[in-house]
Amino acid sequence: MTALLRYQTALLVRSQRWLPPFLLYAVFLGIGLQGGQPLLDSLGYAAAFLLPVAAWLVRNCVANEPPAARAVVAAAAGPARAHLASVLVALSSASALGTITTVIVALISDPVSSDHQKRVPVPEAVGAGLLAVLTCALLGVAVGALTAWPVLRSTGRAVPALLLAALLALVVSGSPAHAAASGLVGGSHTATVHTPVLPLAAAALLSAAAIAAACALTSRRSP
Amino acid sequence: MLRNVHLELAPGSLTRIDGPNGSGKSTLLRLLAGIDAPTEGTVTGRPRTAYVPERFPAALPFTALGYLTHLGTVHGLPRASAERAADAWLDRFGAAAYARTPMTRLSKGSSQKVAVAQALFAEPELLVLDEAWTGLDTQARAELERAVAERTAAGSAVVFVDHDPRRLAGVADTVYTVRDGGLHRRTGEEPTVAPDGPRMIIEVHGATAALPAEVLRRAVVAEETAERTHRLTVRASHSDLLLRALLTARPPWHVAGVRPDESRDAIPDESRDTSSVSRDVSRDEGHG
Known part of the structure; x- marks a missing residue:
C-alpha cells in the first residue's frame, strides 16, 4: 500500500493536476477572507470551501492514469487497492491544504467574537477549525468518490452531479459539513467554540x- | 460476452488464447489478470500477477526508469532493487538509452518495451500478455519470447494472445479458441502451425552418458552421435535455458558447438515431452 500511495502521490504532484483545485481554493479564500476578521467566522468559511475542492481533487486523482496504465497497476495490486490509494492521496492532500489554511487563518484573523466585543480562546478555536477542515475534507472526498469513475463514467453527468452534491453537502441541515462550519460561525456571535466531534x-x-x-x-x- | 468458461492455469504452463477480433479475448485476459470481475461465476486463486496491455499509452508524468521503479515497488520489490532491475530489463529490451527519457516522448515501440519490462521484472507467478509483441522491434520480440520461456521454466503460468500464429508456435502447452461467446480447447485435429520457428543445434559431451532431465524436456530432438556425445536440437527461444541447464548440471557438460539449424523441415516433433505440465491448479475460472 505504501508503494501505491507513493506512486499515486508522485502522479498527482508531477501531473500538476493538483494546481487547479488549489488555485480555486486560494481564490475562494482571497475573496472571502481578510486580515483582522473574527477568527471563528474565517475558520468556518475556510472549512466549508474545502469541501468542493476535496471532491475535485478526488476526481483528478482517480483519472490521473490512462486506462491501460490503471489496468497494469490493478493487475499487480488489485483494482480495489489501486483505487483506494488514489482516493487516499486526494484525502491527504485536501487535509494538508486545509491544515495549512487553518494555521494561516489563525495568524491573520482577530481572535474576537463577530461583534468584536469578546475574546475567543485561540488554541480551542484552532483545534475546532482543524476538526471542521477534516470533516469537510472527508465529506468532499465522499462526494468526489461517488461522482467519479467507476461510479459515474461520463463527464457530462459526473461534473454536474459533483457540483450539486457538494452544494447539498454544505447547505442541507443535518450534513456533517454544514454542522461543523455553521457551528464555528454561529459560535462566533457569543465567542463560544463548538468543537465538531460528532460531525467529524x-x-x-x-x-x-x-x-x-x-x-x-x-x-x-x-x- | 463470454459464457461457460472453465479454465485452469497450472504453474509453469504456457497457454495461448486465439479467436477473431472482438470475440472477447481481451475480456478473458482482464478477468484472468484480476482487473475485472466476472458478472457470474468466480475466479479463484490470487497469484502475484503482471499484465501487459495491448497498447500502452505513454501519457504518464515519469521517465521510463522512474515509472518502472514505482511499478517495481508496487509489485513488492524494495526500492533499490526495483531501480536496478528496471535498468537491467530496459537494457535487455534495447531501451537503456531511453531510461531517463520522459514517457511522453517515447515512441510507441519504446513505451511497449516499458510495458513489457514492467510485467517481467517483478518475476510474477502469473503473466498475462495481451498482444504484448505488437509494436516491438525484431530483437525485442525474440527477447520477449526468451523471457516467456524463462518465466515458465521458473514455474510461472503464462497466458497470451497474439495475432501472429507463429508466435511461440509449438511451445504453448494448451491453445484455446474464443468463439461464439465460449472458450474451446483446441484439440489435435486442428493442427497448430508447425513449429517452424528458428532452431539451434547444440553439441555436447560429458562425463556421464545420461543427459539431465531438464535438457531432455527442452530439446526437440536429442540424439547420441558418439559415446557420451549428444546432438541436441532446440527452439532458439529455449536455447539459453538449455545451455544454462547443461552448464549448471553436476558434473557439467562440455558444450562443443552451437549453430543455427538449417534443415529443420525434416525434424519430427515427437520427442517433445509434455508430461511435465500437469501440476497443481493455481487458479480456475468458474462457469459463467
Whole structure:
C-alpha cells in the first residue's frame, strides 16, 4: 500500500493536476477572507470551501492514469487497492491544504467574537477549525468518490452531479459539513467554540462507506 | 460476452488464447489478470500477477526508469532493487538509452518495451500478455519470447494472445479458441502451425552418458552421435535455458558447438515431452 500511495502521490504532484483545485481554493479564500476578521467566522468559511475542492481533487486523482496504465497497476495490486490509494492521496492532500489554511487563518484573523466585543480562546478555536477542515475534507472526498469513475463514467453527468452534491453537502441541515462550519460561525456571535466531534465522526463514517462502495465497483466497470 | 468458461492455469504452463477480433479475448485476459470481475461465476486463486496491455499509452508524468521503479515497488520489490532491475530489463529490451527519457516522448515501440519490462521484472507467478509483441522491434520480440520461456521454466503460468500464429508456435502447452461467446480447447485435429520457428543445434559431451532431465524436456530432438556425445536440437527461444541447464548440471557438460539449424523441415516433433505440465491448479475460472 505504501508503494501505491507513493506512486499515486508522485502522479498527482508531477501531473500538476493538483494546481487547479488549489488555485480555486486560494481564490475562494482571497475573496472571502481578510486580515483582522473574527477568527471563528474565517475558520468556518475556510472549512466549508474545502469541501468542493476535496471532491475535485478526488476526481483528478482517480483519472490521473490512462486506462491501460490503471489496468497494469490493478493487475499487480488489485483494482480495489489501486483505487483506494488514489482516493487516499486526494484525502491527504485536501487535509494538508486545509491544515495549512487553518494555521494561516489563525495568524491573520482577530481572535474576537463577530461583534468584536469578546475574546475567543485561540488554541480551542484552532483545534475546532482543524476538526471542521477534516470533516469537510472527508465529506468532499465522499462526494468526489461517488461522482467519479467507476461510479459515474461520463463527464457530462459526473461534473454536474459533483457540483450539486457538494452544494447539498454544505447547505442541507443535518450534513456533517454544514454542522461543523455553521457551528464555528454561529459560535462566533457569543465567542463560544463548538468543537465538531460528532460531525467529524459522521463524516468519517460516510466517507468510509462511499470509498468502500467506489472501490468495490472498480472491477465491475470497464474503463 | 463470454459464457461457460472453465479454465485452469497450472504453474509453469504456457497457454495461448486465439479467436477473431472482438470475440472477447481481451475480456478473458482482464478477468484472468484480476482487473475485472466476472458478472457470474468466480475466479479463484490470487497469484502475484503482471499484465501487459495491448497498447500502452505513454501519457504518464515519469521517465521510463522512474515509472518502472514505482511499478517495481508496487509489485513488492524494495526500492533499490526495483531501480536496478528496471535498468537491467530496459537494457535487455534495447531501451537503456531511453531510461531517463520522459514517457511522453517515447515512441510507441519504446513505451511497449516499458510495458513489457514492467510485467517481467517483478518475476510474477502469473503473466498475462495481451498482444504484448505488437509494436516491438525484431530483437525485442525474440527477447520477449526468451523471457516467456524463462518465466515458465521458473514455474510461472503464462497466458497470451497474439495475432501472429507463429508466435511461440509449438511451445504453448494448451491453445484455446474464443468463439461464439465460449472458450474451446483446441484439440489435435486442428493442427497448430508447425513449429517452424528458428532452431539451434547444440553439441555436447560429458562425463556421464545420461543427459539431465531438464535438457531432455527442452530439446526437440536429442540424439547420441558418439559415446557420451549428444546432438541436441532446440527452439532458439529455449536455447539459453538449455545451455544454462547443461552448464549448471553436476558434473557439467562440455558444450562443443552451437549453430543455427538449417534443415529443420525434416525434424519430427515427437520427442517433445509434455508430461511435465500437469501440476497443481493455481487458479480456475468458474462457469459463467
